[in-house]
Amino acid sequence: MxxxxxxxxxxxxxxxxxxxxxxxxxxxxxxxxxxMAQALPEWEQLRETADQIxxxxxxxxxxxxxxxEANATRNGVHVHWAAxxxxxxxxxxDILRSHDVKKVVKSKSMLTEECHLNSSLEAKGIEVxxxxxxxxxxxxxxxxPSHIVMPALHVHREDIGDCFRSKIADYDEIAKGYxxxxxxxxxxxxxxxxxxxxxxxxxxxxxxxxxxxTGANFGVAATxxxxxxxxxxxxxxxxxxxxxxxxxxxxxxLIPDLSSLAVFQRLLARCGTxxxxxxxxxxxxxxxxxxxxxxxxxDNGRSExxxxxxxxxxxxxxxxxxxxxxxxxxxRSAGYSYTYFIPGPIGIxxxxxRNPKTYSDNVSxxxxxCSCDNVCPVxxxxxxxxxxxxxxxxxxxxxxxxxxxxSGGMSLLFNHPLFYKLALRxxxxxxxxxxxxLNSRFNPWASGHxxxxxxxxxxxxxxxxx
Amino acid sequence: xxxxxxxxxxxxxxxxxxxxxxxxxxxxxALHAITYPDPVEEFKTKAQTVxxxxxxxxxxxxxxxxxxxxxxxxxxxxxxxxPGVEAQLNPDTVAQAQDLETADVGVIQxxxxxxxxxxxxIPQTMKERxxxxxxxxxxxxxxxxxxxxxxxxxxxxxxxxxxYFCDYKFGTFISGPSKTADIEGALVYGAQAARAVTIVLF
Ligand code: SF4
Ligand code: SF4
Numbered sequence: 001m002x003x004x005x006x007x008x009x010x011x012x013x014x015x016x017x018x019x020x021x022x023x024x025x026x027x028x029x030x031x032x033x034x035x036m037a038q039a040l041p042e043w044e045q046l047r048e049t050a051d052q053i054x055x056x057x058x059x060x061x062x063x064x065x066x067x068x069e070a071n072a073t074r075n076g077v078h079v080h081w082a083a084x085x086x087x088x089x090x091x092x093x094d095i096l097r098s099h100d101v102k103k104v105v106k107s108k109s110m111l112t113e114e115c116h117l118n119s120s121l122e123a124k125g126i127e128v129x130x131x132x133x134x135x136x137x138x139x140x141x142x143x144x145p146s147h148i149v150m151p152a153l154h155v156h157r158e159d160i161g162d163c164f165r166s167k168i169a170d171y172d173e174i175a176k177g178y179x180x181x182x183x184x185x186x187x188x189x190x191x192x193x194x195x196x197x198x199x200x201x202x203x204x205x206x207x208x209x210x211x212x213x214t215g216a217n218f219g220v221a222a223t224x225x226x227x228x229x230x231x232x233x234x235x236x237x238x239x240x241x242x243x244x245x246x247x248x249x250x251x252x253x254l255i256p257d258l259s260s261l262a263v264f265q266r267l268l269a270r271c272g273t274x275x276x277x278x279x280x281x282x283x284x285x286x287x288x289x290x291x292x293x294x295x296x297x298x299d300n301g302r303s304e305x306x307x308x309x310x311x312x313x314x315x316x317x318x319x320x321x322x323x324x325x326x327x328x329x330x331x332r333s334a335g336y337s338y339t340y341f342i343p344g345p346i347g348i349x350x351x352x353x354r355n356p357k358t359y360s361d362n363v364s365x366x367x368x369x370c371s372c373d374n375v376c377p378v379x380x381x382x383x384x385x386x387x388x389x390x391x392x393x394x395x396x397x398x399x400x401x402x403x404x405x406x407s408g409g410m411s412l413l414f415n416h417p418l419f420y421k422l423a424l425r426x427x428x429x430x431x432x433x434x435x436x437x438l439n440s441r442f443n444p445w446a447s448g449h450x451x452x453x454x455x456x457x458x459x460x461x462x463x464x465x466x
Numbered sequence: 467x468x469x470x471x472x473x474x475x476x477x478x479x480x481x482x483x484x485x486x487x488x489x490x491x492x493x494x495x496a497l498h499a500i501t502y503p504d505p506v507e508e509f510k511t512k513a514q515t516v517x518x519x520x521x522x523x524x525x526x527x528x529x530x531x532x533x534x535x536x537x538x539x540x541x542x543x544x545x546x547x548x549p550g551v552e553a554q555l556n557p558d559t560v561a562q563a564q565d566l567e568t569a570d571v572g573v574i575q576x577x578x579x580x581x582x583x584x585x586x587x588i589p590q591t592m593k594e595r596x597x598x599x600x601x602x603x604x605x606x607x608x609x610x611x612x613x614x615x616x617x618x619x620x621x622x623x624x625x626x627x628x629x630y631f632c633d634y635k636f637g638t639f640i641s642g643p644s645k646t647a648d649i650e651g652a653l654v655y656g657a658q659a660a661r662a663v664t665i666v667l668f
Contacts, residue, residue, distance in 0.1 A: 134648035191652035233659025276583035286635030307484030
């Protein structure tokens with residue numbers, strides 16, 4: 001008996017070239033993040049402050065939400081409240097219907113993914129066009145995101161090229177236009193060329209759409225502002241051309257004021273993609289002249305998470321993606337191996353909070369290396385939370401199969417040389433774990449004996465050095 | 467409307483009853499953010515490396531239109547509402563935002579430059595802000611006197627004075643041309659918005 005994650009991961013691991021590329025791509029992002037951290041002497045202080053602000057906001061959320069609503073309303077914004085996905089979807093639909101909107105351009109939002117907004121609107125005859133390039137590629141290929149920030153990095157250029165050629169109606173015309181500005185011969189799957197094709201295709205969508213939808217990276221209680229960060233400028237195209245702007249915001253995205261915003265703006269891109277900043281950090285305070293702006297505040301389980309003493313800190317998460325980029329299990333098993341739509345360390349925990357019976361397969365996708373804890377800009381206690389879920393599996397009736405799986409973990413390691421080498425390289429990290437974690441009865445590697453000390457250099461590493 | 471009220475009240479009361487311990491807001495005074503011996507020099511470097519923008523230094527009194535011609539010599543339609551800029555499209559008077567899609571070059575005014583990351587604060591000072599995004603290329607004017615060290619200093623300015631959120635209810639930090647790495651991680655400039663940016667420092 002093994003978990004869904006382990007089966008999917010084992011299948012994924014069969015193609016070593018693909019695994020290695022995935023691993024290296026995301027590890028490179030992790031290394032860029034490290035360079036960002038090292039360049040700022042105040043880095044740890046910044047993380048500590050971010051953690052404290054989020055703790056404070058999450059534990060004063062009702063008052064900040066009321067303040068936010070009052071300020072946004074004063075700025076001329078329509079504020080709505082949605083208890084769950086169904087209510088959220090119907091609010092969006094009602095707004096669009098009342099404006100007779102047939103087509104919506106949308107910038108990336110994990111919340112809309114969480115609520116299955118696109119399929120709900122499409123079922124009612126409204127066309128939804130994702131405008132983030134990665135999301136648009138996935139939408140056209142009918143694939144789900146494999147990462148929350150870089151959702152299509154696992155798709156290969158040849159497949160993207162094929163998709164564009166078959167799905168973009170005016171592809172030939174766009175390609176001709178490209179030849180006029182860039183006459184040198186180019187590969188038909190060249191990323192620069194494909195990005196140009198997408199640019200021209202999406203520009204038409206912006207022109208035609210009746211509404212623009214965005215998520216919110218931050219909501220500022222003191223001013224009622226919504227802040228959206230992108231590199232492509234797609235959120236800005238979506239909201240500066242159509243007159244109707246709908247913001248979807250999880251209630252945990254709130255921060256107190258603009259001084260706090262500085263802290264989070266500085267961390268978000270540095271942690272997530274290893275950049276000093278996103279290209280655009282846009283601050284929406286109200287509707288455009290002649291336009292209309294709506295903000296939908298969505299709960300969908302968040303207010304219950306606050307009451308969970310062991311897992312409430314997931315509410316601090318700002319969806320930067322850093323924990324995925326660093327996680328050795330994520331990097332080598334990729335997004336689709338996880339059964340929840342958000343993969344990696346934070347996804348394991350959010351999935352369990354959504355539905356522990358449905359998503360418990362993912363708790364095995366962790367070697368308790370703690371790397372996620374060390375990169376998280378708001379210091380969510382990710383690995384301890386995963387550990388706590390494992391402790392609770394008994395009450396879910398999933399413990400036995402999970403324990404069997406985890407004992408079977410060793411044979412998985414020996415049967416998959418890549419996993420094995422990786423686990424060995426990481427093993428010295430285990431020395432850092434508190435022994436209560438290591439010697440627990442739920443750590444099958446520790447059952448019946450004390451956890452051994454791993455040498456600082458693994459045998460393989462030493463051997464290679466000789 | 468009644469139902470909306472009840473959803474709101476239900477969410478707020480769940481939040482109140484699920485709040486167990488509370489935490490204080492930390493003081494941000496203790497946070498010593500990075501500063502630079504010469505923020506203008508740092509900004510110039512970062513704009514070109516981090517932002518991927520071109521940088522041009524001008525003197526007060528230089529002919530702006532000649533500069534724009536020099537930067538983008540092939541520019542056809544210029545869009546701007548800045549006094550003194552010879553433009554074919556004016557974002558204050560276009561019939562609709564869509565019209566700005568035809569702009570080759572948008573010329574806009576930056577109000578704060580941030581040395582640590584090359585961000586330039588652009589408050590919306592035109593009726594249709596699409597000029598900042600839909601134009602193929604952008605020229606951003608910025609005074610050296612308005613360059614600060616880091617985002618804390620920038621947001622403090624925005625917080626303290628109305629002049630940074632001027633006429634309309636929107637402002638944005640732009641650090642360079644629109645870019646993406648969504649296809650196999652390869653960095654490409656010119657995703658959805660402006661595909662080139664030149665910052666003119668006065
Ligand atoms: S502790 Fe687990 S979830 Fe976190 S990085 Fe390590 S393996 Fe991944
Ligand atoms: S848990 Fe932390 S590292 Fe992971 S996505 Fe959220 S904020 Fe980023």
